[in-house]
Structures are given as C-alpha cells and as structure tokens.
Amino acid sequence: xxxxxxxxxxxxxxxxxxxxxxxxxxxxxxxxxxxxxxxxxxxxxxxxxxxxxxxxxxxxxxxxxxxxxxxxxxxxxxxxxxxxxxxxxxxxxxxxxxxxxxxxxxxxxxxxxxxxxxxxxxxxxxxxxxxxxxxxxxxxxxxxxxxxxxxxxxxxxxxxxxxxxxxxxxxxxxxxxxxxxxxxxxxxxxxxxxxxxxxxxxxxxxxxxxxxxxxxxxxxxxxxxxxxxxxxxxxxxxxxxxxxxxxxxxxxxxxxxxxxxxxxxxxxxxxxxxxxxxxxxxxxxxxxxxxxxxxxxxxxxxxxxxxxxxxxxxxxxxxxxxxxxxxxxxxxxxxxxxxxxxxxxxxxxxxxxxxxxxxxxxxxxxxxxxxxxxxxxxxxxxxxxxxxxxxxxxxxxxxxxxxxxxxxxxxxxxxxxxxxxxxxxxxxxxxxxxxxxxxxxxxxxxxxxxxxxxxxxxxxxxxxxxxxxxxxxxxxxxxxxxxxxxxxxxxxxxxxxxxxxxxxxxxxxxxxxxxxxxxxxxxxxxxxxxxxxxxxxxxxxxxxxxxxxxxxxxxxxxxxxxxxxxxxxxxxxxxxxxxxxxxxxxxxxxxxxxxxxxxxxxxxxxxxxxxxxxxxxxxxxxxxxxxxxxxxxxxxxxxxxxxxxxxxxxxxxxxxxxxxxxxxxxxxxxxxxxxxxxxxxxxxxxxxxxxxxxxxxxxxxxxxxxxxxxxxxxxxxxxxxxxxxxxxxxxxxxxxxxxxxxxxxxxxxxxxxxxxxxxxxxxxxxxxxxxxxxxxxxxxxxxxxxxxxxxxxxxxxxxxxxxxxxxxxxxxxxxxxxxxxxxxxxxxxxxxxxxxxxxxxxxxxxxxxxxxxxxxxxxxxxxxxxxxxxxxxxxxxxxxxxxxxxxxxxxxxxxxxxxxxxxxxxxxxxxxxxxxx
Numbered sequence: 001x002x003x004x005x006x007x008x009x010x011x012x013x014x015x016x017x018x019x020x021x022x023x024x025x026x027x028x029x030x031x032x033x034x035x036x037x038x039x040x041x042x043x044x045x046x047x048x049x050x051x052x053x054x055x056x057x058x059x060x061x062x063x064x065x066x067x068x069x070x071x072x073x074x075x076x077x078x079x080x081x082x083x084x085x086x087x088x089x090x091x092x093x094x095x096x097x098x099x100x101x102x103x104x105x106x107x108x109x110x111x112x113x114x115x116x117x118x119x120x121x122x123x124x125x126x127x128x129x130x131x132x133x134x135x136x137x138x139x140x141x142x143x144x145x146x147x148x149x150x151x152x153x154x155x156x157x158x159x160x161x162x163x164x165x166x167x168x169x170x171x172x173x174x175x176x177x178x179x180x181x182x183x184x185x186x187x188x189x190x191x192x193x194x195x196x197x198x199x200x201x202x203x204x205x206x207x208x209x210x211x212x213x214x215x216x217x218x219x220x221x222x223x224x225x226x227x228x229x230x231x232x233x234x235x236x237x238x239x240x241x242x243x244x245x246x247x248x249x250x251x252x253x254x255x256x257x258x259x260x261x262x263x264x265x266x267x268x269x270x271x272x273x274x275x276x277x278x279x280x281x282x283x284x285x286x287x288x289x290x291x292x293x294x295x296x297x298x299x300x301x302x303x304x305x306x307x308x309x310x311x312x313x314x315x316x317x318x319x320x321x322x323x324x325x326x327x328x329x330x331x332x333x334x335x336x337x338x339x340x341x342x343x344x345x346x347x348x349x350x351x352x353x354x355x356x357x358x359x360x361x362x363x364x365x366x367x368x369x370x371x372x373x374x375x376x377x378x379x380x381x382x383x384x385x386x387x388x389x390x391x392x393x394x395x396x397x398x399x400x401x402x403x404x405x406x407x408x409x410x411x412x413x414x415x416x417x418x419x420x421x422x423x424x425x426x427x428x429x430x431x432x433x434x435x436x437x438x439x440x441x442x443x444x445x446x447x448x449x450x451x452x453x454x455x456x457x458x459x460x461x462x463x464x465x466x467x468x469x470x471x472x473x474x475x476x477x478x479x480x481x482x483x484x485x486x487x488x489x490x491x492x493x494x495x496x497x498x499x500x501x502x503x504x505x506x507x508x509x510x511x512x513x514x515x516x517x518x519x520x521x522x523x524x525x526x527x528x529x530x531x532x533x534x535x536x537x538x539x540x541x542x543x544x545x546x547x548x549x550x551x552x553x554x555x556x557x558x559x560x561x562x563x564x565x566x567x568x569x570x571x572x573x574x575x576x577x578x579x580x581x582x583x584x585x586x587x588x589x590x591x592x593x594x595x596x597x598x599x600x601x602x603x604x605x606x607x608x609x610x611x612x613x614x615x616x617x618x619x620x621x622x623x624x625x626x627x628x629x630x631x632x633x634x635x636x637x638x639x640x641x642x643x644x645x646x647x648x649x650x651x652x653x654x655x656x657x658x659x660x661x662x663x664x665x666x667x668x669x670x671x672x673x674x675x676x677x678x679x680x681x682x683x684x685x686x687x688x689x690x691x692x693x694x695x696x697x698x699x700x701x702x703x704x705x706x707x708x709x710x711x712x713x714x715x716x717x718x719x720x721x722x723x724x725x726x727x728x729x730x731x732x733x734x735x736x737x738x739x740x741x742x743x744x745x746x747x748x749x750x751x752x753x754x755x756x757x758x759x760x761x762x763x764x765x766x767x768x769x770x771x772x773x774x775x776x777x778x779x780x781x782x783x784x785x786x787x788x789x790x791x792x793x794x795x796x797x798x799x800x801x802x803x804x805x806x807x808x809x810x811x812x813x814x815x816x817x818x819x820x821x822x823x824x825x826x827x828x829x830x831x832x833x834x835x836x837x838x839x840x841x842x843x844x845x846x847x848x849x850x851x852x853x854x855x856x857x858x859x860x861x862x863x864x865x866x867x868x869x870x871x872x873x874x875x876x877x878x879x880x881x882x883x884x885x886x887x888x889x890x891x892x893x894x895x896x897x898x899x900x901x902x903x904x905x906x907x908x909x910x911x912x913x914x915x916x917x
Contacts, residue, residue, distance in 0.1 A: 027054045033099055034132045036060075037072040040165060044069050047173050065091045072135055073165040076110045079208065083107040103128050111207035112168055112180070114145045117245060137165055146244035147181040147207065147215075177202050182275050183240060184215040188316075217308070217316045218274060218287075219243065219254045223354065227252045248273060256353040257314040258287045262392050277311070287311035289391030290357065292481055296325045314353070321346070327481025328396055330364035330474075337361070360385030364478045365454075366433065368447040377822060378425055380836055398431040399773040400479070402487040402506065403450070404497050408440030410595060412683030413492065413512075416562045416758070418442060421449035423755055423778040430775065433484065435475070441595070441629070465496060472500045479504070485771040488762075489531070491515040495523055498530040509765050511535040511560060516545060524548035535560035535765055555768065560761050569667050569691050571859060576807050576816070577667035581625070588622045588732050591669035591693075593662050593684045594676060596630030598637050601675035606641030608675065608721050609654045612728060613645075622732055624654045627665045666691045670738055671731050674698075677718070689713070692742035696727055713745075786840035787860035789849040789884075790831070791868060796847045802826065804842075809856050812848045830914045834864065834888070849880055857883045866914055869894045874901065881905035888912035 021029050031038055041056045045064060053059055060071060068091065070077060075098070077091035084097055084107040098106055105126070106115070115134070118141045119126045133139035142150050144164055153170065154161035156179065161167045171178050177186045177200055186202035192213040199205050206212045214221055221239040228242065229235050231252060236242030243254050249271040251261045260273045266285045269276040277287055286293040288311065296310045299322055313321045323329065323345055331345040334352055338361075342348055352363060362369065372386040375395070383389035390396065403417055421432050432450040436443070439454055446452055455471050484506040489498045492512035501508060510516070510531045519527065528549045534556040536542055542556045549556075583589060590609075594600025609624040624645065630638040638656060645654035659665060662684050666672065672688035673696045674680075685695050699715040716723040731738050759775045766774055790796065796815060800806070802822075803815040822835055822843070835843055840862055846852070849865055857863050862885050867873045869890040877894075878901055881887060887909040889895060899906035 021057050022055065024053045024055050024058055027056075029055055029057055032057055033095070034102070035072050035075050035095055035098060035135050037135070037137075037165070040073050040169065041069065041071050043169060044173075061092070071095065073168040074110050074113050074135055076112075079111055080107060080109045083109075102131065106131065110168075111204060112145055112148045112171075113164075114241075117146060118144055120245075137163055140164055145180075145207075146241040147184060147203070149181050152182055153178065153180055171201075171203070179203055181244075182278050183219060183244065185217065186215075188217050189213060189215040215240065217312045218258050218278075220256065220315070223256055224252065224254055255311070255315055256358065257311045259289060259388075259392075262289050263287060265392075277309075282309035282311070288314075288353075289388065289394075290326050290328060290353075290363070292325055292327060295327070295481070296321075299325060314350070323349070324480065326363075328363050328367075328391075328478070330478055332474075333365045334363065357387070358384075360387045362387070366451050366475070366478050368451045370448045371450055374425055374448055378836075379428065380822075380832060395431060397482055398429055399771070400431045400433060400482060400484040401773065401775075402433045402435060402484045402501075402504075404435040404487055404489045404501055406437070406490045406493045406497070406512075408436040408438065408442045408446070408454070410441040410683075412686060413490070413562050414442045414446075415683050415687075418445050418449065419755060420758060420762075420775070421446065423759070424775060425449060427776045430773070465500065468496055468500045469503070472503050476504055485773045486766060491527070495519075495527055498527055502530045507532045507771070509533045509535060510554070511562065513537050513541060517541055519545070519548060521548050524553075525550055528553035533557065533765055533768065535761075537561055557761075557765060560765075561758070574667050576805060577664045579807060580664065580805065581668050583623070583668060584621075586621045588670045589625055589668055590622065590671045590673060590728065590732075591625045591627065591665050591688075592673045592675065593627040593665065594674075594680060595628060596637065597680075599676055599680040600628065600637065601677065601680065602626055602628060602630065602637035603640035603644065604675035604719070604721070605673065606644035606654065608673065608724055608728075609645045610647050611721050612725050613653060622653060625665065625669075626654075626656045627659055627662055629658050662687060663691075666693055669693050671696065671728065673724070673728075675724075685713075689745040689748070692746035694731060694738055694741035694745065696724060698724075714741075785860050785862075786835065786843045787857060787863040788831075788835065788843050788845050789847070789852075789863075789865045790845055791847055791866060793847050795827070796845060799826070799845060807844075809844065809846055809852060811851050812846050814844045814846045817843045817845060828914055830912055831866070834912070834914075849876060849884075852880070852883075854883055862886075864888065866912075867894070868915065871897070874898065877905055877909075878902060881908065884908065886910060888914060890915055 020026075021032055023029065028038065036057070038056050041060060041064065045056070045059060048067075048069070053062070060069065063069075064071075068078075070091075075095070077094040080094045080098060081089055081091075084094070084101075086093060086097060089097070098109065101107070108114070113134075115126065115131065118124075118134075119130070121143065122141060124130055130139060134141075140163055148167070150161060150164060150167050153167045157170055157174070159170060161170060167180075171180065177190075179186050180203045184203050184206065189202045189206060190197070190199050193199060202215065206215045219240050224239045224243055224247070225235045228239070228247060231250070236247075243252065248254070248260055251264070253260045254274055258274060258277065263269070263273045263277060263281070263285060264271075267273070267276055267281050269281065277285065286296075287309070291310055291314075293310075300310075308316065310321065310325065323331070326349060329349050329352060331348040334348055334356065335343065338351075338356065340348075340351065342351060352361070355361075356363065360369070367387070367390070369386055372390045372395075375381070376383070376386050376389045379393075381389040381393055383392055403421075405414060405417065408414070417434070421434065424430055424432060433453060434446045434450045435453045435455070436446075437455045443452060443454070453471075453475050455468065484504060486507045486509060487501050487504065489501055489508055489510045490512050491498060491510045492515040494515060498508055498510055508531045510527065510533070513536055516534065516536055524545065531554045534545060534554050536545065536556060536558055537560055539558050542558045545556050546553075578587070578589070581589070592601065592605045594602065605624065605626055612622070612624070626638075626641055628638075630636060632639050632642065642654070642656065657665070666684075666688050669688065669691075670693070672685060672693045674682065674685045675698055676682075677698070685697065688695050694714065696714045696716065698718045698720075700718050714727055716727060731741075755778045759777050763774045796813075799815050799817065802817065804818050805816040807814050807816065818841070822832060826832060827835065844860070863883070865880070865884040865887045867877065867887065867889050873894070874897060877887065877898055881898070881902065882905060885908065887905070889909055889911060890913045892911050895906050895909045895911070898909060
C-alpha cells in the first residue's frame with residue numbers, strides 16, 4: 001500500500017505490519033509514513049467531532065480523507081495536488097505521490113511553507129532528511145515562508161504558539177481571520193472584494209491566489225514590479241513575497257509613499273524597514289522625504305483617531321491628509337506641467353508620488369534642479385535623483401533668504417548677486433531663492449546657484465500690481481513649509497517689490513541706490529511702512545533718505561557696494577583661457593563684449609578692428625574678439641561688426657564668440673575696449689579692471705562714474721576711432737605699459753570691493769533681524785584650486801569624460817575638474833572625500849610630479865601628492881616633498897623612512913590607504 005512507508009516494522013511481515021497499523025482499538029499506532037502526524041490528526045478530528053473509530057489511521061482511511069481532514073499541519077493535500085499537477089486524484093493519492101517524490105524533491109506542499117526559502121534563510125542544504133525533519137517537527141524554522149512569521153502569529157494569538165505546526169493548527173481552528181505577517185492586513189485585503197465575497201481566511205486566500213490584491217495598503221504590486229525591473233532587470237512573480245525575502249534588503253521600496261532607504265537611514269533599523277515603521281517607527285520617523293512629520297503630527301491631533309499612519313492615509317485616504325503635510329507640492333503647478341485632467345489636489349498629489357517624484361520632476365515652480373544637482377555634487381550626495389537627494393538631506397528645511405531683483409537682465413547688480421550666490425554653493429545651512437521678472441539672460445546662470453521664481457514681465461516696473469500680487473501669493477503657498485527669514489528687495493526701478501513682498505511676512509531689507517535716490521517724500525513714507533532696513537552706498541544718500549523718512553522709519557546703513565571684484569587671475573588660469581581660444585604667448589588679444597543691442601557697440605568694435613588692421617605698423621599677432629549674443633541678420637550690430645572687420649586685409653584676426661560667462665575671455669585678454677553708448681552696461685569693463693586688464697572707453701558716450709577713478713581707464717573722444725587706434729597701438733607695442741595699467745586696475749578694484757566685504761556688509765544687515773541666518777564668508781567655503789598628483793594613469797584616463805578642460809602642466813597632461821561634477825564613483829571614496837574637504841572649487845589632476853616646477857605647483861592654492869608607498873618613491877619625495885602642502889601614503893613605513901632623510905618632509909606626510917578605497 002503506497003500510503004505505508006515505515007521503518008519501525010522493517011523486519012515484520014506484511015500481515016504483521018498491517019495488523020499493527022490498522023488495529024481498530026489502538027489509539028496510538030506507529031505513524032505509517034514520514035508525513036502522517038498522528039498527534040495532528042487526533043487534534044483535528046477531535047476539533048471537528050469525528051471520534052470513532054479510535055485508530056487514527058483507520059479513521060483517516062474510512063472517514064477523514066473523504067471529509068478533507070489532513071494528516072500533517074504542513075501538508076495541504078489540495079494545494080499539493082494542484083502544484084504536482086495531479087488531476088482527478090484524491091487526498092490519499094496526494095500523500096502517496098509525495099512519498100514517492102520525497103527523495104527527489106517535492107512540489108510545493110503548503111502555502112504556509114516555502115522549502116526553498118527556509119533553506120536559503122537558514123543556510124541548510126535542501127535534502128530529503130531535512131524535509132522529513134520538517135514534517136516530523138524536529139526542525140522548526142521561525143519563518144517558514146516570507147509571509148508567515150511565528151513570532152507575529154504568537155503575538156496576535158490567544159494561545160501560546162510553540163511550533164510551526166501549532167501556528168498552522170491555530171490558523172485553521174481559531175474562529176478569527178488571523179494574519180500571519182505584519183504585511184497581511186486582513187481587513188484591508190477583504191475591503192477590495194465585493195461584500196458578498198465571504199472571505200474568512202484572508203492570508204490563505206492571498207497565498208493561494210494567482211494574481212491577488214495587495215494585502216497591505218503600503219504595498220503596491222504594480223509599483224514594486226517597476227522598482228524591481230528598474231533595479232534588478234526582472235519582474236518577480238510574487239511581488240510581496242519577493243519584497244520581504246529579497247527586495248527590502250536591497251533597498252527597494254514597497255510603495256510610492258514609503259521610501260525604504262530614506263527610512264532605514266533615519267531609523268537605523270536594519271533591513272526590515274517597513275515592519276519597523278508599522279511596529280511603531282511611524283511615531284518617530286517620516287516614511288518619505290517629502291512628508292513633513294511635524295506638521296503631520298499636529299494634524300493628527302485635530303481629527304478622529306485612525307489606525308492608519310500618514311503613509312497609509314496617503315495611499316488609501318489621501319483626502320484626509322491636508323496639503324500642508326507635504327507643503328512643497330503645488331497641485332496647480334503640477335497639473336499644468338503634466339497636462340492631466342485630474343483637478344482634485346489630493347489625487348494630483350498621489351499622481352506626483354507615483355509618477356513625478358520617481359522621475360525627479362519638480363513638485364512646484366520654485367525648485368531649480370540645476371542648483372540641487374550642483375549641491376548634490378558639492379556634498380557628495382548620491383540619490384536616485386537630485387530631487388530625492390534634496391528632500392532626503394532635508395535641504396528644504398534650511399534657512400531661506402530671498403533676493404528679489406527688478407529684472408533678469410545681464411546687469412552689474414545682477415552679476416554681483418550671481419557671484420554671491422555662487423560663493424554660497426558650499427554653504428550647507430542656507431538656501432537661496434532669486435526672484436525676478438520674466439526669464440532673461442541671467443536666468444540660466446542664477447538657476448545653477450539658487451532656486452528661481454519668475455514673474456511674468458521683463459521688468460518688475462512693467463508688471464501690474466494685481467499680477468504681481470497673484471505671483472507672490474503663489475510663492476507664499478510654496479514657501480508655507482519653510483518661510484523665508486529675510487528678503488533683500490531691489491528698489492532700483494520702483495517700489496512695487498517691497499510693497500507686495502510684505503505679504504510674505506519676512507524681514508525686508510531694501511537696496512538700489514538709483515531708485516532710492518529718486519524717492520519722493522510720499523514714496524519714502526510708503527517704503528518705510530514695508531521695509532525694516534535700507535542699504536545704500538554713501539553717507540550722502542543716507543542723509544537724504546533719513547530726512548525723507550518719517551520718525552521711526554527703517555534703519556539706513558551705508559557702505560553697501562553691490563559690485564565685487566573677482567578673484568585675482570592666476571597665471572595658470574590665464575594660460576588655460578588662452579589655450580582654449582587657440583592663442584599663443586605672442587598673441588595680443590583685444591576684447592570687447594555686450595548684449596545684442598546697438599548700444600553695446602559691436603558694430604563700432606568691428607569698424608575699429610578694420611581701421612586697426614589697415615596699417616602696416618601693427619604686428620600681425622593682434623586679435624580682436626567680440627563676446628556676446630545676437631544674430632548676423634542685416635542691420636544687426638553683429639552683422640556690421642563682421643562686415644566692417646572683413647573690409648580690412650587681416651579680417652581673419654577678428655573673431656566673434658558667444659559665451660554667457662565673460663570670465664574666461666577676460667582672463668585671456670590683454671586689452672578691453674568698450675565702444676558702447678546711451679544705456680549700455682559697464683559691468684564687463686569693471687570686471688576687466690578687476691582682472692588686471694587695461695580698459696579703453698569713449699569719453700561722454702556713456703556714464704562712467706561707476707568705474708571710479710581708475711588710472712587704467714583710458715578715454716578717447718566719442719566715436720574718434722583714429723585716436724582709439726593710436727592708443728591701442730601704443731598698448732600693443734608696450735607690454736610694460738599694459739602690465740603697469742593692469743596692476744593698478746586690479747589693486748584699485750580689490751581695494752574698492754570684494755566678495756568677502758560684500759558678505760560682511762550683508763551679514764551686518766542680517767544681525768538686527770534676530771534670526772540665526774547668515775552668509776558664509778567665501779574664504780571659509782574656499783572656491784579655489786587644488787593640484788592633485790594621482791599616480792594612476794588608468795584612473796586619469798577614466799576622468800577625461802567629465803573634465804571641463806585638458807591642459808599641460810610642465811609637460812604632463814592635466815585634467816581640470818569642477819568640484820560640482822565630482823560625484824560618487826568618480827574617484828576612490830577616500831580620494832573623493834579628500835577633494836571635497838579641500839575647500840577648493842576646481843582640481844587639476846596629474847599623474848606625474850617629477851616634471852612639475854616649483855612655480856607650477858605654487859600656482860595652486862593647495863597641492864596634494866598621493867604616493868603608493870614604495871621605496872622607489874623616496875627620491876621623488878626627497879626632491880619634491882617640500883613643494884606640496886600634503887602627502888598621503890598607504891602605510892606608515894614610508895613616513896618612517898622619510899623621517900630619517902628629511903623630518904620636514906615627513907611632517908607633511910599622512911597615512912591614507914587611498915588605493916584600497
């Protein structure tokens with residue numbers, strides 16, 4: 001008989017075996033096979049009131065099997081028949097088939113037991129002996145299936161659960177719908193079926209279903225499949241089981257409303273992040289970077305108690321969760337951006353979590369992804385998207401300063417604010433928001449160093465106040481979660497900005513000498529009611545304003561100069577800039593720049609070049625370069641520039657480029673000419689002076705007071721190109737004169753203004769606010785240059801793809817890297833940390849220090865030499881060691897050797913196992 005497979009009576013005859021097993025009055029016969037559990041069968045038949053006959057084997061064969069009673073808690077005959085693909089078979093046939101297959105491995109025999117999972121989790125070999133021990137109860141796994149947890153069942157059971165068999169018997173004999181795992185919410189599971197479905201055993205129903213509904217509100221099968229496909233390149237057949245057994249350990253998220261890795265970093269809870277959250281972690285930790293836990297807690301005190309936490313409400317009852325809980329989400333903006341018909345805010349929010357957030361889409365019109373990317377690179381944040389990194393790092397909770405500008409045009413004032421914002425990229429405690437009119441030439445630059453909020457017109461002076469108020473009200477809503485501490489407001493072109501920005505409730509600091517100087521007494525009274533402080537440049541203007549302001553008006557501070565001189569140009573920077581333009585050491589570069597309008601003088605610059613090239617007394621190495629936007633259509637300034645220059649025999653010495661940042665051009669220039677008139681801006685001329693470049697202007701053509709009394713500014717009469725040519729000839733022929741004028745210009749510019757001075761004056765203005773907010777001095781953030789000698793040519797070659805420039809130092813190739821581009825994986829981790837903590841903004845990486853001269857090394861603000869720790873490097877260290885600020889070696893032995901040769905060099909050496917990282 002196939003049902004009987006017993007070793008205890010191995011020496012007995014068949015008749016003796018049958019007699020021993022089937023004695024009707026024997027209540028405790030030996031088990032007929034390794035699956036039949038006599039104790040289990042007795043418990044189950046007693047439970048269902050089926051007592052006679054006394055012998056359990058006889059009872060099973062005559063009554064139990066036809067009635068569906070099982071012989072082992074772990075063996076589900078019906079389940080086995082389906083998975084073994086046995087059609088028209090009885091429960092007894094299932095047992096017989098299983099006994100035959102025991103040695104070769106069974107088909108799945110219970111929805112509560114996953115034998116492969118057990119072996120993987122316990123590290124045991126998948127053998128028939130282990131399977132027999134499992135059926136006999138000699139082997140007791142605590143978690144026989146990803147969704148069967150004995151400890152959890154015991155916790156929720158009224159009876160003590162000591163074995164797996166106890167747990168399964170309790171499941172079937174209890175009158176309740178018992179959950180077998182924290183992620184099986186029986187009520188939620190049943191709620192997805194029609195009311196008349198009549199499900200009473202939800203866990204079993206889920207486990208035996210082919211494509212079941214999710215048994216928990218925080219597990220979204222469709223979402224998880226996409227997660228698994230993206231990160232593991234395959235979709236799991238059973239998503240929840242895969243998540244519990246594999247996915248959560250890999251950091252996969254179960255739902256768009258629960259971020260596994262984010263929660264794990266907060267709670268330090270190991271792999272079972274979702275279970276930790278459901279078991280009580282939701283009281284302390286946010287389930288998602290965008291959920292404001294503090295606001296959510298406040299909200300929870302105002303509504304009826306719910307068994308659902310915030311993530312569960314987001315997934316199932318989003319309408320009960322106010323928009324304030326996720327203040328950065330703007331449903332109006334998102335609806336317009338994605339173009340969907342949905343207009344319910346809570347449904348739009350769900351759509352954003354499911355679609356937009358995962359793709360790194362902005363939740364509102366304020367956040368600048370380029371700014372966030374720059375800071376992620378700066379601080380080494382490696383997240384799925386820059387936006388995810390922004391919220392994971394809680395950067396949305398940093399102190400916020402708003403800078404409200406009258407336009408986004410390329411003006412000296414806007415350039416200065418840009419340089420200030422750029423200097424704060426390394427400030428981890430401050431978030432800058434620039435507000436301006438319609439998108440303009442400076443918008444792209446600002447978006448890399450701050451968040452941007454655009455208004456609707458080219459200038460705030462042209463905006464109707466009602467339109468301005470609407471835009472500011474939208475901004476106020478976006479800032480609800482973290483309002484601005486202070487607003488710097490530009491009054492250069494009127495009072496509209498301070499009036500409407502009062503709606504934000506932040507402290508207002510007004511600036512803009514041009515507009516402030518023109519205030520009438522009535523306007524002064526208006527502005528005094530909206531601003532807390534005024535910044536101006538001179539004591540004279542301060543006196544005028546104080547006379548106009550009513551008693552108790554805003555405090556007026558002087559010495560505020562919104563122009564900063566750029567950092568002194570290093571010789572290596574000049575060399576790089578000239579190499580990029582294809583210039584030789586002998587070339588003389590005469591530069592000019594400006595916008596596309598006629599006022600900036602591109603046409604006159606071309607005419608000057610033509611006249612200059614007509615003579616034979618001028619060297620052929622002189623090059624004219626115009627840097628600025630615009631078209632070459634007829635009657636356009638660039639058209640005439642090229643036309644006039646082409647009329648000269650040496651027109652190939654006239655070039656036109658369009659680079660948004662003039663810095664590189666000025667680093668390469670020998671002379672700067674500005675032939676502008678009427679309303680043209682002079683900020684490029686001021687930057688040229690600060691870069692040590694002599695400047696030539698036309699007298700009385702434009703207002704030059706902003707340049708100050710610089711001796712290096714040479715003037716000619718308006719439109720007198722002959723005189724201009726003569727001065728140019730003198731400067732081209734006399735390098736000492738150029739050098740002298742440039743040095744005077746740079747010294748004067750640095751004395752007048754610098755970024756550190758501006759930051760200092762702004763921070764003084766912030767003190768009365770009583771807010772703990774300040775700009776970090778640029779020197780503390782150190783936007784300078786690092787020389788890194790890395791003796792690994794293969795690594796150097798791998799960096800070529802992200803290098804912003806490739807030059808030659810000495811006679812060895814150097815790759816220039818912007819620190820904003822140095823993210824995880826770029827370098828070995830310890831080298832990346834070394835660069836990130838260097839307080840420099842650019843790094844030149846070379847692989848060979850032997851041929852670098854002392855001057856080439858000293859051109860850098862900081863120099864670091866990495867060595868491999870070999871004896872052969874001692875000569876290099878002895879000859880070059882004192883030239884470097886720091887030397888890193890993998891082992892202390894090399895330092896000890898160098899200490900014998902030169903203790904001064906050894907003092908600069910540190911142990912860093914950079915190759916191992």
